[in-house]
Amino acid sequence: MARCLFIVQGEGKGHMSQALALKEYLLEEGHTVEAVYLGISNPDAVPAYFSENFPGILFTFRSPWFLRTPNRKGVYVGRTLMFNLLRSRIYIREFKRIRSKINTIRPDVVFNFYEMVGSLAMRKIDPGIKRIALGHHFYLHLNRSLCKEGPAWHRYLLQMHTNLIISSSDKVLALSFREEQGSSDIQVVPPLVRREFREMIHTPGKR
Numbered sequence: 001m002a003r004c005l006f007i008v009q010g011e012g013k014g015h016m017s018q019a020l021a022l023k024e025y026l027l028e029e030g031h032t033v034e035a036v037y038l039g040i041s042n043p044d045a046v047p048a049y050f051s052e053n054f055p056g057i058l059f060t061f062r063s064p065w066f067l068r069t070p071n072r073k074g075v076y077v078g079r080t081l082m083f084n085l086l087r088s089r090i091y092i093r094e095f096k097r098i099r100s101k102i103n104t105i106r107p108d109v110v111f112n113f114y115e116m117v118g119s120l121a122m123r124k125i126d127p128g129i130k131r132i133a134l135g136h137h138f139y140l141h142l143n144r145s146l147c148k149e150g151p152a153w154h155r156y157l158l159q160m161h162t163n164l165i166i167s168s169s170d171k172v173l174a175l176s177f178r179e180e181q182g183s184s185d186i187q188v189v190p191p192l193v194r195r196e197f198r199e200m201i202h203t204p205g206k207r
Contacts (some may be wrong), residue, residue, distance in 0.1 A: 002031045005107040007118030010040040011065050015113040015135065016050050018175070022111065022134075023078035034107050037098055038077040039063030039115045059101075061094040062087070063117045079147065089177065102129065112169065116161055119168040131169045137162055138174035138186050 004026055009015045016038075023033050035053045039061055040046060051058050064084040084091075098121035102110060106130060112118045122131045137158065167171050167183055173190040189205035 002026075002108040002110060004033050004104075004109045004190055004203075005030055005102060005105060006033060006036040006111050006113065007113040007115045007121065008036060008038045008113040010038045010045065010060075010063065013047070016047065017194070018134065018192050019111075019113055020050065020053055021194045024195045025192065033057065034105050035059065035101065037101075037115075038120065039060055039117055058148075061098060061117065062090050063094070063115065064091065065206040072153075090119075091117050099123075102126075105124045112165060114161075114165060116164060119165040122168045130171070132173065133165045134173035134175060134189075136175045136191070138166070138172050139176040139188065150195040 005161065006019050007018045007049045026033060028049075033054070036056065036058045037060070038046060038050070038058060040063065046058075064087070065080075095117045098118065098191060102121065102125050106126065109132060110122055110125070110129045112122060112131065112133040114133070114137055119133070125131070138159070140162075172186045174186050176188055177190060178186045178188070
């Protein structure tokens with residue numbers, strides 16, 4: 001039985017959904033989730049469906065995020081960089097706090113769901129603790145031809161973020177439905193699916 005700890009990126013719902021699914025897989029195999037650290041911009045932004053699944057073990061911390069345009073389709077690049085640079089002391093304090101908690105809890109495995117501050121916290125933790133990163137962004141890192149559109153700065157920031165997490169992990173899992181070999185650093189695996197969807201029975205019929 002392994003004792004696990006999650007560090008989850010809270011911007012968007014994809015990483016939170018993957019964390020919920022992984023929790024179900026782990027519990028089915030007899031493992032436990034000891035604590036979950038969720039990176040957020042606003043303490044009130046934690047969805048109820050997520051907090052209800054981790055009663056008593058969910059903790060939040062401040063993490064960088066994008067300042068988006070009013071239509072939510074774009075990002076203010078300069079404002080985002082300046083805003084997060086001004087908050088760098090907060091992020092340094094947060095990753096040190098998480099690292100301290102990891103060394104106190106001493107889980108067998110730490111799972112990082114593409115969280116930047118979490119990747120810094122995972123550096124210099126006890127070498128006996130295994131560090132695993134997972135997310136679909138790692139598949140884009142393997143297949144950069146899929147990420148040619150958009151501004152060059154966007155691709156650069158994404159690559160920098162991904163490299164930071166890879167360098168802080170012992171194992172990296174790229175989530176994708178495509179079957180590929182991966183690389184020496186990254187293993188390609190299917191996305192995690194929650195139990196309620198795995199147990200659905202397909203009934204053919206008219207749409």
